[in-house]
Amino acid sequence: MNLASVRIITDDLDRLVVFYEKVTGVSAKRPAPVFAEFVLPSCTLAIGHSQTVHLFGAGSARAADNHTVIIEFRVHDVDAEYARLKPLVDEWVQEPATMPWGNRSILFRDPDGNLVNLFAPVTEEALERFSGRL
Template sequence: MDFVSIRIIAGDINRLVGFYEKITGVQATWGNEDFAELRTAHGTLAIGSTRTVPLFAPGSARPADNHTVIIEFLVPDVDALYEKLKTVVEDFVNEPTTMPWGNRALLFRDPDGNLVNFFTPVTPEATEKFGR
């Protein structure tokens, strides 16, 4: 088995794809007007419109209703990125904070309220774990 992607269902797919393109610097690949992917070296963030939900199972997913998942991105320098994101992100949950497990993390919400974590390993153990 191989983990491939996580998909967000969006009420306004253009707004959400645009947001993720701005914060990640990754250009989305559009499959059609209802589906886009932001591909990185180790995973894909897929974004689908609400019109894709009935293709899987009607009523099985709702946009802007996530209260359990944090979408995480490994970044080279979370502190520098935080300064750049201040013009894009409206809802910061915290400022860059060093976590007990050795990552310096920045938590914020995307326009649909999904939690996003940008983090940089800062301890030798965390750096070794994420040394890519």
């Protein structure tokens, strides 16, 4: 089994698409006006307008109501990403810090309030744990 994608449901698709285009540096693919995808080497980040929710069954997802998931991107230089994104991000949860498990990390909220973590393994143990992964 391979993780194919993570999907965010939003009431403002265009706002989130623009935000994640700036964060990832990747242009979104828009196969439908209510859906966008960021196809990355390791996974796809999908964003669907709340109008798409009924296709999966009523009440299956609510826009801007995530309190349990962190969307994580592995980057080369966390501190450089922090400097680049500082003007774009309205809510920083954590400035650059090295976590007990060996990753350097920044944590912020996207415009819908979803948590986003940019991280890089920096300790020998963390680098080993991520060897062979994209």
